[in-house]
Amino acid sequence: MSTRAVGETVSSQFCWEQILRTNPLFRVSRVFAEGESAQQLLPLYALFSAVEQSCAGVSDSEVGFRKLEWWREECLVRDVADSDHPILKEFCRIGAADSLRFDALARLLLGAQARLDGAAPVDMHELKDTCEAIGEAQLELEAGVCGLGIGGPTPGLDGIAAQNGLVQLIREGGTWWLPLQLLARHGVSRSEIRQDSGSDTVCALFGEVFSAARDWNSEPMHVRDPEAGDLSVLRHALVINQLYARKLNRLENIQPSAYRAELMAVGIPDLFTAWQTARRVSRR
Numbered sequence: 145m146s147t148r149a150v151g152e153t154v155s156s157q158f159c160w161e162q163i164l165r166t167n168p169l170f171r172v173s174r175v176f177a178e179g180e181s182a183q184q185l186l187p188l189y190a191l192f193s194a195v196e197q198s199c200a201g202v203s204d205s206e207v208g209f210r211k212l213e214w215w216r217e218e219c220l221v222r223d224v225a226d227s228d229h230p231i232l233k234e235f236c237r238i239g240a241a242d243s244l245r246f247d248a249l250a251r252l253l254l255g256a257q258a259r260l261d262g263a264a265p266v267d268m269h270e271l272k273d274t275c276e277a278i279g280e281a282q283l284e285l286e287a288g289v290c291g292l293g294i295g296g297p298t299p300g301l302d303g304i305a306a307q308n309g310l311v312q313l314i315r316e317g318g319t320w321w322l323p324l325q326l327l328a329r330h331g332v333s334r335s336e337i338r339q340d341s342g343s344d345t346v347c348a349l350f351g352e353v354f355s356a357a358r359d360w361n362s363e364p365m366h367v368r369d370p371e372a373g374d375l376s377v378l379r380h381a382l383v384i385n386q387l388y389a390r391k392l393n394r395l396e397n398i399q400p401s402a403y404r405a406e407l408m409a410v411g412i413p414d415l416f417t418a419w420q421t422a423r424r425v426s427r428r
Contacts, residue, residue, distance in 0.1 A: 153234070153237065155187075155230040155231070155234040155237060156186060156187075156234055158190070158230035158231065159187050159189075159190035159230065159231055159234050160190075162190040162194055162231065163186075163190050165193060165197065166192075166196050166197060166200070166315060167192070167193060168409075168410045169391075169410060169414060170185075170189050171410060172383075172387065172410060172414050172415055173380055173383045173387060173418055174189075174380065176383045176421075176422035177379065178290065178378075178380065181289065181290040181291075181377060181380060182380075183240075184238060184243070184289040185286065186234065186238075187231050187232075187235045187238070187240065188235075188240075188286060188289050190231045190234070191231050194215070194231060195215065195252060195253065195256050196256075196312060196316060198211040198212050198215070198256060199259050199260060199316050200315065200316040201316075202260065205261070205262075208256075208257075208260045209260060212253055212256050212257050212260075215253055216250075216253050218232065219232070219244075219249055220246055220249065220250055220253075224244070225241060240289050243288045243289045243291070244288060245284055245285055245287075245288040248280075248281045248284035248285045248288070249285060251280075251281040252278075252281040255277050255278055255281060259316070259320075259321075262320035263320075264320055264322070264323065265323045265324070266323060266324050266325060267326070268323055268325075268326065268356050270323065271310075271321060271322075271323050271356075272356075274309065274313075275306040275308075275309030275310045275313065275357075275360075276305045276309060278308070278309030278312055278313070279306055279307070279308035279309040280302070280305040282305075282308065283301060283304065283305050283378075286378065286380070286381050287377075287381075290377045291377060292377050292378060302360075303360045303361030304361055304381065304382070304385045306357070306360040306361070307360055307361050307388055307389055307392065308388055310353070310392070311392065314395070314403050314407065315404060319334045319337050319338065320334070322334070322337075322349070326349060326352060326353070327349070330345055330346075330348060330349045330352075331345070332346060332349060337349075337400070341399060341400040341401050342399040342400070342401060346400060350395070350400055351396050354395055354396045355396075357392055358389075361385070361389065379422055379425045382422075382425055383418045383421045383422050383425075386417055386418070386421040387417055390414070390417050391406060
């Protein structure tokens with residue numbers, strides 16, 4: 145079934161195709177975006193998907209580096225308005241190119257390049273930092289296209305960023321991001337995880353990661369913070385985070401080989417979770 149509605153352009157259709165390759169939950173979360181931000185979020189999440197695909201399943205890291213360097217040149221060196229790429233053309237078509245925060249975009253691309261290097265975190269604290277860096281750049285970009293200025297730390301946003309980043313690492317595949325101390329404590333190597341991902345030891349290891357991730361987002365975020373401004377325009381960000389949180393809970397009960405399939409599956413419970421979250425945000 146086509147996701148393209150009457151009146152949508154070739155560039156918007158291309159954006160949908162990119163997003164559905166990595167993050168079909170966006171089809172649900174976008175329904176609950178605030179006002180006109182749904183239109184602005186389409187090319188943004190397509191850009192997130194393109195960056196993610198540069199890191200996911202790349203057998204030769206040089207290929208990934210070249211793709212990311214192309215994006216850096218296209219977005220940060222050249223004028224976005226001069227680009228022929230459908231994602232950037234969509235940004236310009238809807239007038240969202242001027243809302244891109246280029247410092248956050250630079251961090252998004254640099255972080256993706258660092259993931260290709262595959263330097264493992266030492267402990268869970270470093271894993272959280274890695275995940276948070278991914279999610280923070282995305283949240284800043286989302287806030288920008290939604291017209292919100294986040295001038296400093298906002299209670300709850302760091303936990304949301306960390307959970308979002310962890311979901312992306314799982315979607316990208318690989319085990320490089322598992323902390324060295326965690327592997328040592330469970331007495332398992334990365335090669336053993338690849339060979340027998342369904343063992344009790346491996347499942348317990350991932351279970352510890354998911355348990356920690358729940359605590360990352362334990363601080364409630366106030367959507368109308370007097371210092372940060374009205375964060376209700378980030379309703380979509382809160383909705384998609386709760387969809388991710390629901391998926392992380394479900395991953396605890398299945399084997400690692402099924403993680404990606406679970407993250408790519410969309411069902412009625414996801415729609416209900418999104419509706420509940422959007423309703424809570426609207427009432428605050």
